[in-house]
Amino acid sequence: MFGLIGHLTSLAHAQAVAKDLGFEEYAEQDLEFWCSAPPQIVDNIKVTSITGQQIEGRYVESCFLPEMLAGNRGKTAVRKILNAMAHAQKYGIDITALGGFSSIIFETFNLSQMRQVRNIQLEIERFTTGNTHTAYIICRQVEEASRKYGIDLSKATIAVCGATGDIGSAVCRWLDTRTEIKDLILVARNQDRLVELQAQLGRGKIMGIEQALPLADIVVWVASMPKGMEIDPSTLKRPCILIDGGYPKNMSTQIQQPEVYVINGGIVEHSLDIDWKIMKIVNMSTPARQLFACFAESMLLEFEGWHTNFSWGRNQITVENMEKIGRVSIKHGFKPLIA
Ligand code: NDP
Incomplete structure (x- = not known):
């Protein structure tokens, strides 16, 4: 059982x-x-x-x-x-x-x-x-949503919010080794852990979320936050895919804007x-x-x-x-x- x-x-x-x-x-x-x-x-x-x-x-x-x-x-x-x-x-x-x-x-x-x-x-x-399954499913959501919404991963920048977490670090490892993404942005609060992850991956730019959002074609949200954060949708790229895997949701903003696609992350x-x-x-x-x-x-x-x-x-x-x-x-x- x-x-x-x-x-x-x-x-x-x-x-x-x-x-x-x-x-x-x-x-x-x-x-x-x-x-x-x-x-x-x-x-x-x-x-x-x-x-x-x-x-x-x-x-x-x-x-x-x-x-x-x-x-x-x-x-x-x-x-x-x-x-x-x-x-x-x-x-x-x-x-x-x-x-x-x-x-x-x-x-x-x-x-x-x-x-x-x-x-x-x-x-x-x-x-x-x-x-492990959650991280796998989020990576598949990145791959399938990018195809569906016309984002070429080999030219794409992906920001992972919660990159140093259990799910976030696994997503980073998959994106690094199993996809051709151009750039990876690592977002979290603790700088030491971010630097350690960057060294393990041998890549990734460390940034705050406000800096990362305007640069990202895809944002993966996997931060452990008791309450979602407000974001300003006008700063997002178009098109942009937001995959929110947080529970509760990482984003409290309800976004309904052309070419911004919000996906319920980590869901099968x-x-x-x-x-x-x-x-x-x-x-x-x-x-x-x-x-x-x-x-x-x-x-x-x-x-x-x-x-x-x-x-x-x-x-x-x-x-x-x-x-x-x-x-x-x-x-x-x-x-x-x-x-
Ligand atoms: P972890 O605790 O392992 O990692 C959380 C990450 O979020 C860390 O990188 C942490 O780094 C970062 N973080 C926390 N607060 C903030 C903040 N305010 N801003 C930026 N980064 C932040 O969590 P898990 O990887 O286990 O889980 C991540 C999320 O996924 C949770 O919301 C969880 O509920 C959800 N989840 C969803 C599942 C599903 O089936 N869909 C299954 C399991 C979990 P730092 O502290 O340095 O900021």
């Missing part, structure tokens, strides 16, 4: 969803209440591959909200993620994806040192960040309907078929019987592993979303 540990994007979102799911007692509550709410299994899932194979899974809502990080409630965030992992393990789930901020909290707070959760010793091999579409209700809640346009690529990674590991932490740690994703998960993604009927 596979599992997905997820969370909602804000307190307002959580209140609306609780109402929808029939958890009326959660719908009226404030952040304090969500801080003390235990994890819950809120969905049973059945997925059929295009090969005909069928698997079953569970969705575990951790009750973590990004406001907990913004409001300096690090200890609460840690408790939420550890409790959700223990819940998944107690339920006997073989391989569970840590969606959105779950894996970021795991790494930031060094939770591999805190594996005893009450009477449960967490078995790390039962969990995956799902970031399955070839067959999935029997679940959870994706309606996170506002997918085709909720029976669209999902986060990290969640799809746990499905792929279950389909293949690879019950192992395929994606783990930070900045260790290899291009070879991206290709490996990519092959089984295609085999089972997942495609990158190009909206």
